[in-house]
Amino acid sequence: MTDTDWRARLLSDTPASRRQARLGQAYRGWLQFQRNRLALLGLGIVLALVLLAALAPLVAPHDPYAQNLARRLLAPSATHWLGTDEFGRDVLSRLLYGARITLMIVVLVALIAAPIGLIVGTASGYLGGAVDAVLMRITDIFLAFPSLILALAFVAALGPGIENAIIAIALTSWPPYARIARAETLTIRNSDYIAVARIQGASTPRILFGHVMPLCTSSLIVRVTLDMAGIILTAAGLGFLGLGAQPPMAEWGAMVSSGRRYILDQWWVATIPGLAIFIVSLGFNLLGDGLRDVLDPRKS
Amino acid sequence: MTPLIEVEDLRISFPTAKGSFDAVRGVSFTLGREKLGIVGESGSGKSLTGRALMRLLTPAAQLSAKRLAFDGQDLLQATPRDLRRIRGRRISLVLQDPKYALNPVMTVGEQIGEAFRTHHRVSRAEARAKTLAMLEAVRIRNPVRVHDLYPHEVSGGMGQRIMIAMMLIPEPDLLIADEPTSALDVTVQMQVLAILDDLVTQRGMGLIFISHDLNLVASFCDRILVMYAGRIVEECRASELHAATHPYTRGLLASLPRIEESRAELAVLTRDPAWLTA
């Protein structure tokens, strides 16, 4: 089929199957999304991150763990595009392998925190009463702590390491999602289509999973994407403090930490990973903004 | 006597993803000191026409007309300053739902007083006296008590009376009412309309009544304009509505259920695409 055929099929007013209808909706969303230049830039950055992380073993010019003390703290050059760090390791290669870690942290945290928040929030909002009160107080307790402090406490309790850092960050990230989901559920709960589902005899799980949650996902996706920048920074913060990824792992925050001693003369050791953190956070922010305009437009 | 409103070939369009959308396509009419009803369904352009008269459209809307004048004054060329002087003071607008049109964080009295003091330099005490008199004029039993209430504390019918008070206190020459009674119960509707009728007649004002309810408009107004898809398809005196000629109007009239008649099926209006271009 030609290009125009595909477009016509996707944009058709009379789809012939559920799949066609869903793809059509997704395509329309994409058309709207790509009108926003900044959002496309954000998407580009995120995709670049994913690509580079996936291809790191193939693209990295050197072994990120190979030390060469004779070539320590070299400025960017033809052999080492971004210079070397205090152990003579290639900064570019470490940056690429660090991208894998960053991506892993961000994805795992999102995969853990978002579902927890969604289930807690929708159950709380829909069932109300005692369930709502108990769940919201638990949420409040987690929300009361600044996320970095709480993450520190968890890591201190569980021991340093990247897995524990992920769990710690996830545990501090879910409360806002629960709040968002609950707020959406409270509005949705009184809708006529929920009343119809009840009159049809739908069970509560069916209503929660089939009717309520699909309506919460837009705001959640937007919030999670916007949070990713914060998650990266928290992970970097933990890494900086030596509580996240442990050496010799090439995690960006840890790289900034170990490079800060040389910041005046060999600026690239700390600054390059810092820039990487900045660019990726920015990318997620722009992507999140773009998604919000498509998924959750409240302006006319 | 210069007519209050002169509109010639009014066109309003909006840019959309699929090109320009023409919401109002060449509307022309004049209005004297009378009650004119503009009837149409959703999407007919009636509300836009009403707001265009006060130049209250969103910036995205593109308005053009051969003539758009209020009491002889050209509204197309008017400066924002001129328009501000006209709005509220000489032309007022009453909207459908007082829940959304009244400011929820100001008391009723404050809002009405503000409407007055925007156009007249008077002391607070004088404004308050005027407000109480106006509340009395819309038959509110206890003006002093209602003066200090917030909009959420009053019923729909009273809210609409308050809106009318607020809009008529600067003593405008023209009142545009956009579905003013659609959100009200039928008996409350009658009361509000009676108050409107009295005030409009007493003050010799012009009234444009925008509604989807053909029968109501026919019984309340002097003249009727029927709009369909951005154009006026029928213009007649209210008393002659039953003799309407355009098939759309006749179709609407035929499709309404009536208490006195017992019909097996209601005549369904079939839209003729020719109406869009005729």
Next chain:
Amino acid sequence: MIDIRDLTVTFGRGTQAVAAVRGLSLHVGEGESFGLVGESGSGKSTVLRVLAGLNEKWQGSASLAGLSVARRDRRFPRLVQMVFQDPYGSLHPRHTVDHALSEPLAIHGIEDANERVSRALEQVGLGPAFRFRYPHQLSGGQRQRVAIARALMLEPKVLLLDEPTSALDVSVQAEILNLLRRLRDERGLTYLLVSHNLAVVAHMCDRLAVMNRGVVVEEMAVDTLRRQEPAEAYTRQLLLASRGYDREVARAMITYD
């Protein structure tokens, strides 16, 4: 078919308590179309919601086809369904028409959903082209047709209609009312129609009850309404107000509020 005795529904507690319905009794026979007329706050929609099982706090007795509403079981959804006023709010925005129509079948384990869904669409005058559309791709009238089709998927005997055409354009109202009448004739359904519009009730119903502030003011056959012979003053006033604006009539109605 529908039997309500001494129904009382109160909202709120203590000093804030408001009695939406007070001691209401109604009886609707099988195959009858009964209208419940009243202004806002009269309690008419509350009665429907109680019968639909959406309101669970009430006193009195209510039963449908002999089954008590208070002890709802799995048979209820196949006995009574409801059509709501706002076509823009009664369809789930993320579900296609197909999903909305097949869900009740899935809940009750009814087979050959595919067949039933396409037949249902046909019967409400929508072709297969509409089957996989989303609600925002439908007009108000089309959405209401989908809502009606959805209500009939479980083949109920009773249809509760809450102002089914109030939110629709005038020209669409006639189509939907005709559709409802046809469906009732074909399937022998029992209708309980709530409306503030006397003309709609007069067209659709055999008998009606007028409610005001939670009580039934008057009950009558539609003929009585047509001959302008209601007994109660409130009903007369409602009838007069429905005729459109009349200076003298309205003047007589002005009260200080």
